Amino acid sequence: MPAAPHPHDSGKDAHQATGFAAIALLGVMSMALFYALVLAERLLLPWVRETSAAR
Structure with missing residues (x-):
């Protein structure tokens, strides 16, 4: 009979992918x-x- 997976290891890859996607999304948003802000400065x-x- 195979051993049951450890509850903390079951979503490890999913959490890693979600974390990477969150960091990538934050980079794009920033x-x-x-x-x-550059465009707003140029217009306003x-x-x-x-x-x-001239400096």
Whole structure:
């Protein structure tokens, strides 16, 4: 008769895949937020690029 699987080992691979997907999703979301803020800055504060380009 085979031994029953340990309850803590049953979803190990599923948790690892979920964790990897969560970290990847956070990375994509952070890049999207960064570029959204860059776009908002360019649209709302156009004079900042003009004055900071001369420095």
